[in-house]
Amino acid sequence: MSLPTLFQWSEEYELGITEIDDQHKGLVDLLNQLHKAIREHRGTTTSRRILDQLIDYTRTHFLLEESLMRVTAYPGVDRHRTQHKELISQIEALQRKMDQESVAISFELLHFLRNWLIQHIHESDKRFGAHFHSVRLAATYAAWRKESGQAMQKQKKKWWKFW
Numbered sequence: 586m587s588l589p590t591l592f593q594w595s596e597e598y599e600l601g602i603t604e605i606d607d608q609h610k611g612l613v614d615l616l617n618q619l620h621k622a623i624r625e626h627r628g629t630t631t632s633r634r635i636l637d638q639l640i641d642y643t644r645t646h647f648l649l650e651e652s653l654m655r656v657t658a659y660p661g662v663d664r665h666r667t668q669h670k671e672l673i674s675q676i677e678a679l680q681r682k683m684d685q686e687s688v689a690i691s692f693e694l695l696h697f698l699r700n701w702l703i704q705h706i707h708e709s710d711k712r713f714g715a716h717f718h719s720v721r722l723a724a725t726y727a728a729w730r731k732e733s734g735q736a737m738q739k740q741k742k743k744w745w746k747f748w
Contacts, residue, residue, distance in 0.1 A: 590617045590620065590621075591616055591617050591619075591620035591695055591696075591699055592613045592616050592617055592620075592699050592702070592703075594609075594610055594613050598703075598706050598707075600706075600710055600711065600713070600714030600717070601714060601718060602653070602714060602717055604649060605646075605649065605650060605653070605710070605714075608642070608645075608646040608649065609646075609702075609706060609710075611642055611646075612639070612642060612643060612646060612702060613702070615635060615638055615639040615642060616639065616695065616698055616699055616702070618635050619632060619635045619636060619639060619690065619695060620692075620695050622635055623690060623691075623692065623695065629683075629690070632690045633683065633690070636676075636680070636690060639698075640673070640676055640677075640680075643672070643673070643676075644673065647666075647669040647673075650665070650669075650710070650713070651665070651666055651669070653713075653717065654713060657716060657717055657720050658720070659713055659716050659717075660716075661709070661712060661713065661716075664709075665709050665713065668705065668709060672701060672705075676698075679694060
């Protein structure tokens with residue numbers, strides 16, 4: 586019998602913006618991988634590697650969100666960007682503490698990250714999603730996504746992974 590995951594993805598988290606939803610699912614997957622590594626006592630090195638991947642992926646995700654916000658003239662972009670910077674700063678501080686004091690990644694950190702992501706999606710990201718769909722760029726974006734998707738299919742990568 587397998588233990589439950591830390592974060593179970595559901596449609597309630599979707600914004601209806603494919604790339605953002607896909608990246609959110611990727612973040613959830615990395616959180617679940619980190620949870621499993623800690624639960625299975627795989628060691629600090631493994632946990633740290635997954636945390637590093639999570640942070641890199643989060644930075645890429647934040648760049649995508651903020652780019653779409655600028656393109657759609659989202660009025661909350663500055664506040665949203667500040668939330669992103671604060672999370673990255675908190676995680677970097679935790680990384681330094683881990684490096685300097687040999688502190689292991691804890692379940693408390695995982696729950697903090699999970700709760701931050703849930704709250705951020707439900708509040709900030711959902712507001713942006715509503716704005717994105719209201720500016721009527723969704724059809725143009727869908728056509729562009731389809732066209733770029735076909736081009737990227739040859740590369741076997743999502744377009745945002747090239748950044």
